[in-house]
Amino acid sequence: MPVHGAVQLASNLGRAGLLARHIAWRAVPRFLAGSVAGAALGGVIVVNLAPALVQIGVGLFILWSLGFRPPALFTRWPALTGLISSFLTMFFGATGLFVAAFTRALDLPRHGFVATHASLMTAQHGLKTGVFAVLGFSFADWAAVILAMIVAGFLGTLAGRLILDRTTDARFKRVLDVLLALIALRLVWQGVSAL
Numbered sequence: 001m002p003v004h005g006a007v008q009l010a011s012n013l014g015r016a017g018l019l020a021r022h023i024a025w026r027a028v029p030r031f032l033a034g035s036v037a038g039a040a041l042g043g044v045i046v047v048n049l050a051p052a053l054v055q056i057g058v059g060l061f062i063l064w065s066l067g068f069r070p071p072a073l074f075t076r077w078p079a080l081t082g083l084i085s086s087f088l089t090m091f092f093g094a095t096g097l098f099v100a101a102f103t104r105a106l107d108l109p110r111h112g113f114v115a116t117h118a119s120l121m122t123a124q125h126g127l128k129t130g131v132f133a134v135l136g137f138s139f140a141d142w143a144a145v146i147l148a149m150i151v152a153g154f155l156g157t158l159a160g161r162l163i164l165d166r167t168t169d170a171r172f173k174r175v176l177d178v179l180l181a182l183i184a185l186r187l188v189w190q191g192v193s194a195l
Contacts, residue, residue, distance in 0.1 A: 001089075001090065001128070001132070002128075002129065002132035002133075002137040002139065002142075003139075003142050003145065003146060005089075005125045005128035005129040005132060006125075006129050006139060006142075006146050007146055007149040007150060007153065008096075008121060008125040009122060009125035009126050009128075009129050010146075010150040010153065010154075011150065011153035011154070011156075011157065012118045012119075012121040012122040012125060013118075013122045013126075014153070014154045014157050015114065015115070015118035015157045015160075016115060016118035016119040016122050018157065018158075018161055019111055019114055019115035019118065019161070020115065021115075022109075022111040022112045022114070022115035022116075023112070023115045023116050023119045024106060024108055024112055024115075024116045027078045027103075027106060027116060027120065028078075028116075028119055028120065028123070030077070030078040030079040030082070031078040031079065031081060031082040031120050031123065032082060032123045033079050033082065034077075034078065034079030034080055034081065034082025034083035034084075034086065035082035035083065035085070035086040035123050035124050035127050036082075036086075036127060037079075037082075037083050037086075038082060038083040038084060038085065038086030038087035038088075038089075038090075039086045039087070039089075039090060039124075039127035039128055039130075039131050040131070041083075041087050042086065042087045042088075042089070042090030042131070043090060043131040043134070043135060051191075051194065052190070052191040052192075052194035052195050053191065053195075054088060054191075055187045055188065055190050055191030055194070056187070056188050056191035056192060057191075058088075058095065058097055058098055058184075058187055059097075059184040059185065059186075059187030059188035059191065060184075060188060061098065061101065062097050062098070062100075062101050062180055062181075062183070062184035062187075063181060063184045063185070063188070065101040065104070065105070066101075066177055066180060066181055066184075078102070081098070081099065081102040082120075082123075082124070084098070085098045085099050085102075085124060086124050086127060086128070089124060089125075089128050090128060090131065095124070096117075096121055097180065097183060097184065097187070099117060099120050099121060099124070100117055100176075100180060101180070102120075103116050103117040103120065104176070104180075109169050110164055110167065110168075110169050110172035110173070111164060113172070113176070114160075114164060
């Protein structure tokens with residue numbers, strides 16, 4: 001989880017930086033406040049969440065949010081989304097899907113969706129990485145792997161931006177929904193298989 005957090009921090013920071021003018025800033029401060037609480041809570045509570053149950057829960061939530069509008073409290077209270085997702089990310093890495101469902105509910109154009117999601121995930125992974133550093137994880141031991149993954153991730157971000165610039169909002173939303181559904185189904189399948 002610590003290595004994942006460091007790599008995702010850099011990857012999302014690069015994406016947010018490239019698309020900074022498209023960020024829907026209204027969601028960021030409250031999401032960040034909730035994320036601080038969630039990361040701190042996750043860092044001090046010793047829990048053993050069954051990954052299979054978390055996978056099933058996140059997967060089903062994503063599938064539900066694709067068919068129905070997420071509860072208004074998720075769009076009205078970004079702090080709640082930040083708290084829940086940042087708490088879960090301390091134990092389970094795939095909470096970007098959960099945040100993507102929240103960002104999708106903001107009904108942003110494609111550049112705004114990618115930029116805003118990246119900024120929210122930058123906040124979340126920054127906090128996650130900070131908590132693991134405070135808990136004593138030695139990032140230096142993994143520096144070469146982290147650096148290689150950051151470089152590869154940034155190259156992927158550059159390629160993704162080219163595709164993003166050449167598509168339409170409607171096509172982006174269709175592809176996003178299909179990808180979210182497939183990943184959510186995979187999460188549910190993995191969780192059920194692990195049980």
